Amino acid sequence: MHGELLALRAGHVFDGVRARRSGTVLVEDGVILDVDFTGARPPAHAEVTDFGPDAWLLPGLIDAHVHLCWDGSADAVAHVTSGDRAAVLATARDAAAATLRAGVTTVRDLGDRDYLTLALRDGVPAGERPEIVAAGPPITTPSGHCHFLGGVAQGAGALRAAVRERAERGCEVVKVMASGGRMTPGSDPARAQYRRADLRLVVDEAHRLGLSAAAHAHALGAVVDAVNAGFDSVEHFSCRTPQGSVVRRDLLDEVVRRGTFVSLTLAVRPGGALPPGVAAGHASLLDLMTEVVASGARVVAGTDSGIAPQKDHGVYPYALRQLTELGMSPLDALRAATTGAAEAVGRAGRKGVLRPGADADLLALDASPVDDIAAVTGIRAVYRAGRRVR
């Protein structure tokens, strides 16, 4: 028994790799059946939606770094730590819905409390949330960055046990706080939290269990250690020193050689101020990120959405403009947000691409994102698993 057949047409299609003209995407049972560029008439029984000659179809966007349990208020830490389970889960549910409406159909959640994003993933229908790749509570040192989320582990035995627990719970990625962070009083973004040997142990254990590994790293020493420990992605990649963010050529060469994903946390609402603590040293950080983009490293965008009001849920499309400001072409920014990010979050071939067999998560835009990347904020329609959700 097959469901209905949808035929989505537009004057332009970005398929995750290339921009093409006049495409029809056929969708059945939540999956893309075919993508046609010949102009052939869709099967007679298909329900046709034609978005018109100026519209664009593209894969749903992928945010590589979110925090669905955080409410995006000025007091987000207090909410996530002191709210009861039901309250935090309700927050996560709203966050997921807002994210989906913004055209983000897959997220990688890199820090929750009590594995609540897994409860969201397993308990809420696909049409009401993006696809979720979850890390659970980030692994951190006693009183280290985000220790209040409950993921404290120190020493080889505890670190291995922490990775195993996440695998058993159903996480697909392990997140480690390799340096301090801004949200945690007493933790220092400019200092590493773990020894390189500990980081390597976590990566090895994660890979052995089939999970990927992501490291939060602001301090230069922590970034270097995380890259050399073999993390699949390094978050923030701020390369901070007391003199600000610095560009180390040998480090960028190593990142390119290893194929490490650099997950830059971007996106602020227009008119929104930078989070406190980021503004200082921001010029050197922008210089660094520009060099990272130019280096040929595999750059993807995350948002850290949820941590502050200017980084509310659904802010991701603004990250694409920032990627172009860092020197990416609009087409490369679109690739980073789709096929590139799909690979970074472990969904290559299924997400971020319009081709037969891929999940039917897609967007229709009013105007060309290749001419002006800001068009990604002009969303006409969002489809998730073949159903229109906006």
Ligand SMILES: [Zn+2]
């Ligand atoms: Zn984060």
